[in-house]
Amino acid sequence: MNLVYCDRDSNVYDHPNFISCFRQGRSFCRVDKEDLIPLPFGSFLFSLPERYPVYSLQNSQSQSQSQSQSQFKTLTKIKKEEVWAASAFVSSGYLRTYLPAFQKKENAPMLTLWGYSGVVYDRDEKIFKVPAIRIDQDPRSDPQIHQNDPELKKKIIEIKKIYPKNRLVRQLAYCSTEYRCLCARNFFLGRFEAPIPTTPWCNSNCLGCLSEQKNSKIRSSQQRINFSPTPEEISEVIVHHFKSAKDVVASFGQGCEGDPLLRGKDLAAAIHLVREKISTGTINLNTNGSLPDMVKLMIDSGLDSIRISLNSLNEKYYNRYYRPKNYTFADVIKTIEIALNAGIFVSLNLFFLPGFTDSEEEVAGLVNFLEGFPVNMIQTRNLNIDPDYYLDQIGFKDDLNPLGIRNLIKLLNKDFPKLRLGYYNPAVKR
Ligand code: SF4
Incomplete structure (x- = not known):
């Protein structure tokens, strides 16, 4: 599940080698494949300004968060260009289960009033995925x-x-x-x-x-x-x-x-x-x-x-x-x-x-x-x-x-x- 990140013009990329990470509260974590669903229709991707994406080189959540925090890495630049973290806003009817993982810079502005969810790119299926649950089957706001x-x-x-x-x-x-x-x-x-x-x-x-x-x-x-x-x-x-x-x-x-x-x-x-x-x-x-x-x-x-x-x-x-x-x-x-x-x-x-x-x-x-x-x-x-x-x-x-x-x-x-x-x-x- 590849790391998704943005350039400063909000173009979105996935990284071939880095695994996407998430957050619970302020703590970083990894998630299992079963926690992810295809990005629902009508969702949005957002860049997170002045926030660096956090990634891992390992795939699954094998240790408790308190033990593993040091194993999370921060990606700051690709080819000398600074990068920003990405997130998803999932359509209504879906409940997000994890936050996006990022490291804030000192000058990072406050994020606007949206519900930010983590996001990954699945290279096998060629789709974005998010940690979320469809909590209501009612189609009224689909x-x-x-x-x-x-x-x-x-x-x-x-x-x-x-x-x-x-x-x-x-x-x-x-x-x-x-x-x-x-x-x-x-x-x-x-x-x-x-x-x-x-x-x-x-x-x-x-x-x-x-x-x-x-x-x-x-x-x-x-x-x-x-x-x-x-x-x-x-x-x-x-x-x-x-x-x-x-x-x-x-x-x-x-x-x-x-x-x-x-x-x-x-x-x-x-x-x-x-x-x-x-x-x-x-x-x-x-x-x-x-x-x-x-x-x-x-x-x-x-x-x-x-x-x-x-x-x-x-x-x-x-x-x-x-x-x-x-x-x-x-x-x-x-x-x-x-x-x-x-x-x-x-x-x-x-x-x-x-x-x-x-x-x-x-x-x-x-x-x-x-x-x-x-x-x-x-x-x-x-x-x-x-x-x-x-x-x-x-x-x-x-x-x-x-x-x-x-x-x-x-x-x-x-x-x-x-x-x-x-x-x-x-x-x-x-
Ligand atoms: S109760 Fe509703 S309208 Fe009143 S301050 Fe809170 S969010 Fe705003």
Whole structure:
């Protein structure tokens, strides 16, 4: 499995003699062939600026990481030209199991908000491979089903004509064409899960917030919605989506907004308006779970499912990542308790980072939580952030023998057979 690297113009090469290495947390490792899958369609390759690739001359993972770190080598130049490490961003629905291995230069800029995975080149099969698992078979965001721009454009014109004054429809049209948001595209194509962004503010200040980065060296990757659609505009969009197909979902709480609980009263009013008109379809809330009373209000109004995002079940790591304002970790747990007691479908949106999420401390925290709070599902998300920045900011000290992401998935399947693992909000009946 050959080392993949880039030149400074981002051309990608494989090295004939060097074996690609990976990372768990900050520690280098090798992986076995069985850990690698062909690079999924729609994935991207990224160069890692001012970071040298790390390689090995041996093929398999034969020693523990703590014993073998000295055997990893750094490639700095090829034919006197400096080289950079390469990585992959895997399509949605896939969970990465190892990070790319690199040695940072002193002047290395912080990486932008993407989920970086290791990547290799298989010379026998002549394809790139990545350490990843297909965690959800649902095809809703598979890039293959989004190669349909002419059909999308026709649908946008059609739906804008039906709702000429609805600002949320206009916003989704912009998102589906300018940002190529696959969720927004699904709204116009009348299928799967429609995004319902509503809220320009937030009461967290996450290190990896995709929609707002204040006083930070990172740029947010999306623009936050800058208006507040009314309950009428919101319900119009949801009712339209629910009429378009069976088993569809409408979700508050997208990557392009703040936290929808800050508009809980308006959203509860919108849910009432929807349920006066249609009883099918799943109304879902993606949230930081910070305001349990608002969650209760929305459940009483007819919310069908909730997904609470977390980077860790350990409060210290949660606080260092979310940097909550005027709420506590205990409020998030209370929200989960309220949702479970109300009998709605409850998911965790758990941000995975190899070497951290599968560390002994994190696995113990997760198992302990699941024993007390039997949530229905964990959506296993690749955390989009510079791994070094993340680990340093949350103050994580490497576990030298992490369980491994694949083993963590196996453990969850075995010890919690009723727990569903996946990537997307499913259609559920309340
Ligand atoms: S909860 Fe969501 S919107 Fe709020 S800061 Fe965190 S990532 Fe951003």
